[in-house]
Amino acid sequence: MTKLELEDIQGYIIRGYAHMMYSRFVYIKITNRKAAKKWLAKSWASMTTAVHVHDKSKISSTHLNIAFTHNGLGALGMYEENLNAFSREFRQGMITPHRTRLLGDSGNSDPIMWNWGNENIKTQNPEITDQEDKTIHLCLMIFGNDKGSVDDIEKDKIVCLDYYKELESQFEENGLKELFFIDGVTQPENKEHFGFRDGISQPIIEGSGRVGSKDDVVKAGEFLFGYQNEFGVYPDTPLVVKDQGNLNFLASDAGGSGLKDIGRNGSFLVMRQLEQDVNGFWTFMNEKTKHPDGTINVEESLKLGAKIVGRWQSGAPITLFPDKDPGVISDINDFGYSKFDPDGLKCPFGSHLRRSNPRDSVDDHGVKESLKLSKQHRIIRRARLYGQVFEGSPTNKNPKGEVGLLFACFNADISRQFEFLQYTWGKLPKVKELYNDPDPIIGVKENPEPGEKQNFTIQDCPVNRTISDLPRFITVKGGGYFFFPSISTLRYLATI
C-alpha cells in the first residue's frame, strides 16, 4: 500500500483545520522577485505539514499554508517551458470562454462581474498600467485557534489576526503586496448559511493514515501528484523540462520520464467565492410548500430543502431518515443509495449531494462499477463561511449583508474532478433518467433560454412530483485555480 510522505505535504489537503474557526485568506502579488524567493527560502519551514501530531497540546495554535497561481509561478521567474508543463486548466485559469460555459458562470456570475480572479480580463485592457495590475500571484492561508478555549470564534480570531499581523508586517521587505483578503470562519456545528451541516463526506487519501469507510478511501493520485490514481496511472504532473534552479530538491517523475517532478506531493486547489442568497433559498422552499391559506408550512419547507440538498439541516442523510430530521447533529456517512434508495424515493436523483457524489448508484450501473466511477470524480472540500455567521431556516432568512461560502477543493485533475462535477453532474440536466433538472444548488442558470425548463423532480408514489422554475441561489463572486506545492517544491521555487 502507498505510504504518503506526510512531512513533505502541506497540511490543509489532509486536514480541514476545523478546530481553527478563524482563518484569513490573503491574496498577494509578488512585487520583487528576488525578495520573494529569499522569503520562500526560509518561510517554507513555517508551513504546516500533514504530519500527524498525536499530543493535542503540541498542535500549534496557528497554521499556515500557501498556494500559487500560474501567474505567480511566472512572477517567481519560472521558465516558460516549465510553466507550460502544468495542466491546461491551471495554466488558463477559471475564466476562459469555454471554461465559463462549463462552469455556468453567466449573468451575475459572469467573471466580468467578479470581485477577484478576473484580472486577466482586466489586464487585457491597455489602459491599466502596471501599478494597477492586481494579478493574484499567491494565496496565504492563515489559521488560528485559541488553545485555552473551545469553539470560540472571537478568541480564535484574535490568534489568527495576531499571526496575520506578524506576517503582514514583513510583506513589503519580502517583495509581497497584499491585494485583498477574505476571512473565512467555521461554525461550531459546521453549518453553512442555508443552515445545513456541511463537509461531512470527504474522501480519504489512501496512505494518509486516516481511517474510514473503504468506499471513501481513494487512491492518492486523485489528489496528490506522484502517486497512482484510480485508473492505476500517474496524474499529469508538471515536470521540469528545461533545467532551472536547484533540482536536488525535487524527486524524479514517478511516471518514469526521467525528468524532475515539480508536482510531487502537491495538488491543485480550486477556490470559488460563492455568495448565497439565503432569502431566495428559503422563500422558494416556503412558497412551494405553503399551506392552502398561504402561511408557511415549516415542516414541509424544511423537507423540500432537505430533498434538494440531500441531507437534513442536522446533517442526517435523507436516505436513512426520509420522514423528518432526527435533530441531533449527525455525521452519518456510511450509506449507499442502491440498497436503501434505488428509486430516489427518499433522496431524489437530482439532489445536490446525490449527483455530486452518487456513491454506489451512478446512472444504471451496478454497485461495484458505480463506486469505481464515483471515486474517479471525488474532490476534497475545504469550504469556509464568509460574512455574518448565519444559520438560515424557513423562518430565519435575512442575514446582515452579503454571506456566502469560500468554496475550496483539492484535486489532481481539475478537468475530470472539479469541472466534471460542476458540468457533467451539476449543470447538465440529464443525470439518471432526468430531463430538465440541473443541480438545484450549483447547476441552475440565472437566465435560462426561452422555453427552457429548470425543474427539480421528487421521485414519489404514486407519481413523481415536479418542483418547477428553480431560481439560482448562488452567485459566483470570484475564483481561481491554484497550485498547492509540496514543502520541497517550495524550497525548489526559492532557487529558480
Place this chain on the structure above:
Amino acid sequence: MRQNSITTIVPVKKDKIELLLKLLDGIKTDLDLGNPPEFEKLNVIHYARWVVIDYGKSWIDDLTPRIPKLVFVVDFDGDVDVFLKSFCSDTSDILDKVYGFCEGFPEGEKRTPESRFSFLKNNVVKDAAVYIGAPGRTVQQIKDENNLRNFIRNYLDSRDWKDVSAHTIHKKIKEEVLKKEEFLFLRKKTKMPGINWLGLVFLGLVLIVLLPLIIVWLLIVHFFYERKDVNFTKKRSGLDSAYLDELEKYEDWKNQNQFTQLVDMKEGKVRLITIKAMFALSKELIKFVFVQGKLMGIPTIHFAKWVMFEDNSRVLFFSNFDGSWQQYLGDFIDNSGWGLTGIFSNTKVFPKTNFLLTGGAYDEEHFLAWSRNSELITNVWYSAYPDLSIKNVNNNTKIRVQLMKSLSERKAAKFLKLI
C-alpha cells in the same frame, strides 16, 4: 423504420478551400442563431456534419502531400436512395453552394437532381460499423414521443394523485392522451428492440471456436508488431493549446456534442485484418446486443460510426453524444477499453498496448490526450433534437409502449416511475 447513414468524401477545388471554410462557417453561425440549414424541413435527418480534412498540420507528422477534402456525414430515416433523391431536389440550394467548391460537382445547367444524386452516390464511402442509440426511431417519432412524455408530465403535475391507484392513473392518462389528435400516432404499435440472445450465443460459439486462432493472432501482433510500434506518449498538458482552444469553440453549447476523429492505419496486412475483425465483431454486437442505447457500456451515444477510406489506409470516427467528450471519456474506459483498444491500436501513434489487452485505452492519461489530439474540428454540425439525451429518447419510447398496454397495479407503478 430503419435508420441509415452515409458518408461522402470529396476533394475540394484548388484555391477554393478558404471560400468553402467561410461558407461552412456561415452555415454554422446561422445554426447557432437558430436558423438551421434547409434540409431540416425534410424531417428525416437526425444528425449531419461537414468536416474539412487534410487542411492544416498532420498530428503524426505525416509528410504525404494531401488534397483538402470535404467529409459529409448524415444519419437519416429510411432508404438511402429515397433520401438522397429528396436531398438532391428539395434542398439543393445548400448542396449547390457547398459542393460548388468541390471537384467533380456538376456545373451550371448540368446541375439537376439526377446529377447531384450521382455525384453524392459516387463519392459515398462504405461504413465500417454504425451504431444507433435508438434503433428504429424516426425523427418524427422521437419528437412525437417527447411531446407525449411532456404532455403526460404536465397532466400529472396538474392535480393531486394522493390515494389514487397506479392502475387508475395509468388508465386516466391513457384516456386523456387518446382524446388528443396530436397523439393519434399511438394507434401504431411499436416495441423496444430486444437483445438477440440466440445471435449472441451463436457469436459466442464462433468466438470459442476461433479462440486458438485469436490467441495465436495476439501473440503474432505482440511479438512482431506491438513491440515495434511508435507510441503516443504525450499527456494532456503537452497538447497544442491553441488547437484545443479552436476545438472548444465548437463544444459544450448544448447538452449534446459532436466528435470527429481522423487516424491513419499502421502498415501491414496484420493490422488491417485485426481492425477489420474488430469492426466485424462490433457490427455483430451492435446488431445483437447494443440495441438499447449503450455502445460497449457507453450510455450517451445517439449515432456513431467508423469508416475506412483511401484504400483502407485511414480511419474516421464520428460520434453524436450527450455531455462533454473530454470529461466523459474516462468513465468508459472500464467497460469499453477492450473495444477502443482493439480498434484504435491498429492506427498509428496510439498509447502503448500489450497483447491488445492492457495499456492502450486503459492508460487513461495518454488515452485521453491521444483522443483529443486526433480530434478534428467539425465545421458544421446539425442535431435534430439537441435537448434530448439518448436516455430520454429511449425512455420516451418505453413510456409510449407501456402506456398502450393494459397494466397490472405493479406494472402500472413501474410505468409511472418512467415519467
